[in-house]
Amino acid sequence: MTNKVNVGLIGAGRIGRVHAENLIYRIPEAKLLAVSDVFLEAAEKCAADFQIPTAVKDHRVILENKAIEAVIICSSTDTHAQFIIEAAAAGKHIFCEKPIALDLPKIDEALAAVEQNRVKLQIGFNRRFDPNFKHVHELVAAGKIGAPHLVRITSRDPAPPPVDYIKVSGGIFLDMTIHDFDMARYLIGSEVGEIYAAGAVLVDPAIGTAGDLDTAVITLRYTSGAIGTIDNSRRAVYGYDQRVEVFGSEGGIVVANNTPHKAVYSNTEGSHSALPLYFFLERYTEAYVAELKAFIEAIRGDTPPPVTGLDGRIPVVMGLAAWTSYRENRPVKLSEISA
């Protein structure tokens, strides 16, 4: 093990600040030396709040800092691939939020740069580090359900993002379902070969006007023969709904939502219990810490990161296949998208 890993943060928006706070307060093995943001004020506020020595506007200042071994890329999606390429060239290990990019050539260019410069790249699929889903993954990997036959992923947000965000997001399949595509692979350790996507605009017509969907059901055909479904909604009025189920030849596993408390209140009307934790920051608090700890450990121990660049690429292929499937209303093989 090396000593503390010096880290730079690129992007001081909501998720960047989550990582900054975790690095400072929860991961003693890392030291956050600098933060950059195209909005300098954001970088400065982040630095002040989390005692980061340096705040700059230009991420290249971070990349040029010889003391920094690793960067956390939390800037806007359209910059991810470019920043990966630059960071790799600068010899920095890279933790990058999903997606790497919305088109495959850019992704492939970024992955090539990572490989060429022999740096580590971990993609921010935080849900793999959720104790519930991790437990399911482990039970399946241990053979507890035998051969997986059915996989079911429920993934519903409490409220849609602003339409302006939706317009540049890549659409529901690349912005929201992409996490579920990763989960689909993670849960049973098998690849998906074909996708059929049904979608609708049921939550807000403005989302449809922006060219996107707000409700979707995706059928996955795994190469193993198993069949999966993902269902998405941009608005579950009862809160963030994140459940999975796997079913196999020897058993099944169902995961319920986490809730802020376990109290059940009964009166003449019925028995009342808590709604799910509100949204991703509440639900995945520990997962965000765990993914970054894993990244830091991979650097310190010089081991491969647990979520690779390929793990970042495949869900984008799946998202593109879902869009094609939805638009042409037919099942689409992933090999059609990326041979």
Added chain:
Amino acid sequence: MTNKVNVGLIGAGRIGRVHAENLIYRIPEAKLLAVSDVFLEAAEKCAADFQIPTAVKDHRVILENKAIEAVIICSSTDTHAQFIIEAAAAGKHIFCEKPIALDLPKIDEALAAVEQNRVKLQIGFNRRFDPNFKHVHELVAAGKIGAPHLVRITSRDPAPPPVDYIKVSGGIFLDMTIHDFDMARYLIGSEVGEIYAAGAVLVDPAIGTAGDLDTAVITLRYTSGAIGTIDNSRRAVYGYDQRVEVFGSEGGIVVANNTPHKAVYSNTEGSHSALPLYFFLERYTEAYVAELKAFIEAIRGDTPPPVTGLDGRIPVVMGLAAWTSYRENRPVKLSEISA
């Protein structure tokens, strides 16, 4: 096995009608030949509703009927002991609702008559036949929790009975807790040696004026060393609350309430599920059938009934001990009540 058992019903009130309906529709091994009630109209209505050939005012007509092998005693509590004595003298097998009587000499006289005439007597502790409690009993008997250390019985009614009923009921410990005293013995197969009862009037002052309590917590010291608690309320606004818990050296078992459905509805306010089944007729529907089936089987197979006269006597001792404990605010040994 003999053929169908011919049965007479004494008492056509609410619980008598439950038994009549079960005998007719659910227990083909029995044939209900006659019903009596001091209110002849009640007997006649019961006979009409359930196709019983004979309805009479005087229970002695039933006892004199040579074709009848067994009687179900559902008359008012103050008649139980006397009717047991008469039925035993007439050579009938006897199923009798709890309690046998509110004082021990009467009970002992009734049990002596049963023994002398070599008839079978089963007491109506229907909860022993509830699938939940039966399952707990069996797990404990199978040693699944090791040595029992703690027993907890929750027993709360949805609403108190009329005060006129309460006045002649023997009070909460002999009318309501008596079922829980039986359950306490049934769950772990050990006897109680000492009781401490704390009581209060919190539901309705009129119950206190009538000399009774509506809320109670009873501590039980088992001769095995285990400790039990029973809590009672005459009014749980959310419905009939019937749960048990046993805890031992190797594990524990908790039983939740049965509900009319398993749907959970979530909206912006919370997650809402069903209240318990409303009251004893809904909750113990199957238990009432099962206890009577067991009685009929005991007759047909000439085996001992599963709830004996002694099982009917001991909870009365416990109820009397609880009253003494409450009145003198001290733990009372059962041996003080009945040596």
Added chain:
Amino acid sequence: MTNKVNVGLIGAGRIGRVHAENLIYRIPEAKLLAVSDVFLEAAEKCAADFQIPTAVKDHRVILENKAIEAVIICSSTDTHAQFIIEAAAAGKHIFCEKPIALDLPKIDEALAAVEQNRVKLQIGFNRRFDPNFKHVHELVAAGKIGAPHLVRITSRDPAPPPVDYIKVSGGIFLDMTIHDFDMARYLIGSEVGEIYAAGAVLVDPAIGTAGDLDTAVITLRYTSGAIGTIDNSRRAVYGYDQRVEVFGSEGGIVVANNTPHKAVYSNTEGSHSALPLYFFLERYTEAYVAELKAFIEAIRGDTPPPVTGLDGRIPVVMGLAAWTSYRENRPVKLSEISA
């Protein structure tokens, strides 16, 4: 209301015997006068067990019996349509097990006969009478979840039927999923316009050899815009898995499985609770009684039966669409199957 309804039973196999027992013991408003079965012994045993006055080989004896007002058709699927036609011609009201037939012209002929003879026809979609699903239906109908967006039906059997049965069953979509197709319509009161079926043979290769599937996921596009999924397996090792979920603009409802008891046993290994009720006879005990009660009530009150001939026809259209979709691996509109 008329008096007791005189009923004849056609078919004394497993489900026929369930209806016979319910008619005798649970539905006092009906009187079962005769039973027929092509295996006379089966009819005779049924008659003996349930005190039915007449047992015959030929169902026409029942149809010719003037005293009989209604028939319960529980014979093999290939006879349903023909027997409906004959019963309608004989002026009998008809309760018929699903499916009416495996091809639409036969169904249409049967429905025409029913209409022409102005008799009542109720199809045996018993799950509509399950208290859980009925409660969901009522909450949705009452607007509690707002506009339905997503429907999810989990339907997994504990074990596959014999391959000989599978060969003549019409295949998974017409034999097993047909109940779920009905449920899909019942839950939200909207019709399905398009179906996409993914299927696999994962449980038993012999099922594949017989030309059938044992695992399936079906995507439903409702005409309302909602999206549904059904997942089926012929073997859930943990028992009969029958759950539904509906999700809408204002809330969601999830239904868990019924279990034989509510005890949770905890030891050093974990917390252990009961598996679902084993199979349809255990799970839908009450639903079988309720559907037949509803049929008898419809006759007595001269009201339309709650599950109509059209309700029997549409799921067959859906099953045929599912087979086409599976075979051609594309979404199929119901209008392609039946214009």
Added chain:
Amino acid sequence: MTNKVNVGLIGAGRIGRVHAENLIYRIPEAKLLAVSDVFLEAAEKCAADFQIPTAVKDHRVILENKAIEAVIICSSTDTHAQFIIEAAAAGKHIFCEKPIALDLPKIDEALAAVEQNRVKLQIGFNRRFDPNFKHVHELVAAGKIGAPHLVRITSRDPAPPPVDYIKVSGGIFLDMTIHDFDMARYLIGSEVGEIYAAGAVLVDPAIGTAGDLDTAVITLRYTSGAIGTIDNSRRAVYGYDQRVEVFGSEGGIVVANNTPHKAVYSNTEGSHSALPLYFFLERYTEAYVAELKAFIEAIRGDTPPPVTGLDGRIPVVMGLAAWTSYRENRPVKLSEISA
């Protein structure tokens, strides 16, 4: 609000280290300047692990440090009262682990010193800060259950402490039940007037030989008329069992245990779910942070701490009453112990 609060830690054992870690990583509003322990190595290791500038053997070095505003007393129970007195004299605000002392004169002397020196004193009843119990407290305080009638506290440890610890612990009622006595007051905001304690040695005879109990059921008579029960065991093989239930005129609230995950695994044997979080460090992780945050906030905002010296005294009175009750096998009024 003042700026950061400078803190000294007295006692670097297990619980002292928990507070040190929380102060460093989770409570930016505090700064931990020094740690003392009679075992200097323990203080030095704690300082090294959590970057505390100063480690000493003598707590007086901390009390003499002018820069330090507040102390966290985590030393052995027999030193608590004396250290409170010294810290108060030094003008430090005080957070002290429970119990203040095992005898009342010492406690009263300590509370007098606190009052005289006008410093703040908070007692470490961390469970009040558990989100579950806090939620119950708030629902009750908001009148959601109407008038409280019954309170039930389940409190069972996964394994007993070493017998050497038990010998100096004050026994089960002052070491373990003391938390539950505090919870009993906290949940419904009413005082207890009388206690009846039943106890047994069922877990380990060595505990009995040491003069202590390992199993207990305590009945509480609240001055409001409500009745409470606490049950304790030193060994629940399935893990740390921490549940509460309150029941009142308008409803009831039940709290289940927290578990490490929400996955339910079903196979042919049954449905299996997670055991409770193992012990207090796992279960009350967030509560430990929250209580210390509350203490720091009380100092910064100059408001009363949420758990006062009196809140520390009353549970000791209750523990002494429980011992008297157990030894004399009779209900004991708290006024007998402390007028």
